[in-house]
Amino acid sequence: MIRGTKHRLTIVVALMVAVGAGLGLATPASAAPAPGPNVVTISGDGLAEPLSIRADADAELFDAVHEQVSWLRGNGQTGSPAPGDLGPKYTVVVLTNDVAKQTFDLYPMAKGGPRAYRPAKQPDKSRVTAAWFYGRLSMTETLQAAGVPLPNQATSVNGGIGGGERVIREDSLTPGKDLGRMLGELRGLLLLNGAVVVAITICLAGISLLVRRRTR
Known part of the structure; x- marks a missing residue:
């Protein structure tokens, strides 16, 4: 039973890694706007x-x-x-x-x-x-x-x-425009990383529930 529990835990952890990779833990560069006229x-x-x-x-x-x-x-x-x-x-x-x-x-x-x-x-x-x-x-x-x-x-x-x-x-003058763009990118980054945190929290809750059931 313990061996089966460990196997399931391994699967869940692998799913967590896949979720994190899929969401990409975005960086500001990923939210860069399309190039404009120059x-x-x-x-x-x-x-x-x-x-x-x-x-x-x-x-x-x-x-x-x-x-x-x-x-x-x-x-x-x-x-x-x-x-x-x-x-x-x-x-x-x-x-x-x-x-x-x-x-x-x-x-x-x-x-x-x-x-x-x-x-x-x-x-x-x-x-x-x-x-x-x-x-x-x-x-x-x-x-x-x-x-x-x-x-x-x-x-x-x-x-x-x-x-x-x-x-x-x-x-x-460009400083105000650049600041607005930077804040927009930061907001997008925080939202996406927040989604990653929520996904990981759900996975951890699933692991906790699975362990509790298997150890009863």
Whole structure:
């Protein structure tokens, strides 16, 4: 009987090890988010070759340019402007790990304010419709900061989609974003490891019950 009990205990312990291995005792690395955009390129009138802004080289400038196009979703805000009212065109391509994902056309000098266009044909083959948007009033100064040769305009300081904002926003600094991501990963780690502890506790309770029955 004792030998049979030991055999069952061995099986239960093996199951506990399997549970722990399956749940993986997760580390923060296992909860790492998918890679996001880290490069934008700008090509267009007055540029002999495309400008390239990398997040790892100039995070603030990258964020400023990326935010000019990152919100361009949905069905658009305006109809197609007359071609003669658009002015110079600048194409912004968003890349993730040097792979093109999205493309947008910006018209900072358009009559009545900046305009942005999202083509239906996207590099990542995503299914979107062509759409026109009112651009941010800070579009001109943002493109200037990136190296696009545009005439100076009054600096805008008010935020909002289709409105102005500072070229480098205060909330674009990365420490707060990194802290939020770290806390999210830590929360996921604690939840998963908590599940491991519960599973092990249940297994130990099963062992205790089995031993008690066999020793009566």
